[in-house]
Amino acid sequence: MWFWISEFPMPDILKRLLRSPQAVGVLIILLSLLMVVGGAHVAPFDPESISILTRYKPPSAEHWFGTDQMGRDIFSRVLVGARSTIVLSLLATAWPW
Numbered sequence: 001m002w003f004w005i006s007e008f009p010m011p012d013i014l015k016r017l018l019r020s021p022q023a024v025g026v027l028i029i030l031l032s033l034l035m036v037v038g039g040a041h042v043a044p045f046d047p048e049s050i051s052i053l054t055r056y057k058p059p060s061a062e063h064w065f066g067t068d069q070m071g072r073d074i075f076s077r078v079l080v081g082a083r084s085t086i087v088l089s090l091l092a093t094a095w096p097w
Contacts, residue, residue, distance in 0.1 A: 036086050039079030047076040 017023040035042070045063075051071035059066045065074035 032082075033086070035079060036082045039082060043073075043076035043079045045073035045076045047072060047080045 017027070049072065051067075054063070054067045054071040055069060057063050057067040057071075063073050063075065065078065068074055068077075
């Protein structure tokens with residue numbers, strides 16, 4: 001399943017972590033939460049700035065997810081919008097009924 005792991009020199013602890021599906025899942029969740037918490041500071045563009053010259057641009061090195069009909073960077077909008085989505089989902093899950 002993870003045949004490619006042995007091809008790269010890595011510390012033993014990292015090899016053991018990558019062989020465990022649960023550890024890989026936890027790592028993905030932690031990286032996602034880290035991007036949500038710091039996403040507004042990492043976003044390459046202002047998610048609300050409009051640029052008519054960059055309308056409907058496909059994904060590229062400059063705009064990772066492309067741009068929308070108003071020229072806004074979609075990656076920046078996803079990073080900023082994910083914060084409210086995560087907060088609302090955690091509140092809805094933790095709400096005492």
